[in-house]
Amino acid sequence: MGFIFSKSMxxxxxxxxxxxxxxxxxxxxxxxxMQNEMRExxxxxxxxWSREFLKYFGTFFGITAISLTAGAIKRKKPALLLPIVPLSFIFTYQYDLGYGTLLERMKGEAEEILEAEKNMLQLPKGMITFESLEKTRREQSKFFTDK
Incomplete structure (x- = not known):
């Protein structure tokens, strides 16, 4: 009888x-x-945000480029065109982020780092463990009780 009861348990x-x-x-x-949904x-x-910023910055860049070009022609000073160079880099970056392939290239580079350069991702002193957390908690607890 006990055997049947034990087997059932x-x-x-x-x-x-x-x-x-x-x-x-x-x-x-x-x-x-849920974490993946939040990430997405x-x-x-x-x-x-990048696309919205691009609209405003693109307008600013266009007006600035036209104004500087007109000023350079009118005053015969080609140096007025120099600010267009760094502004064009910012514009190109924002366009690439919003509509181009920047995110795909970043994802590919991240995958390469995860595969080939795993040592770059290591935390100082290694992974946090329950024991290390408890040790820190106990030390902090002693610190607060001593005051």
Missing amino acids: NENMKHQQEFMLMNAQLQLERQLT RQMAMQIA
């Missing part, structure tokens, strides 16, 4: 462990999905 515990594992996996999948929304906001 073991089966119940096994089913409960499987349920807990499945539940933990589902929770982790939901967290990963942040990236979309960054691209949208």
Whole structure:
């Protein structure tokens, strides 16, 4: 009789462990999905910001380029065209970020770093562990109780 009861308890515990594992996996999948959704929304906001900024900066750049060109021709001073050079770099960068392939190139470079230069990503003193956190917490706790 005790053997049957023990066997039933073991089966119940096994089913409960499987349920807990499945539940933990589902929770982790939901967290990963949520984090990815947040990342995608942040990236979309960054691209949208860049496109909006490009509209304003493009207008500024166009007016400035036309004005400086007209001034250089009218006054016969080609030096007035020099500010167009750095402004064109900013304009090109913003255009590439908003409508070009900058994000794709950055993603490719990031993947290359993750694969080939893993040592660049290491934290000083290695990964944070529960033990190191507890040690710091205990030290801080002693510090505050000593005062």
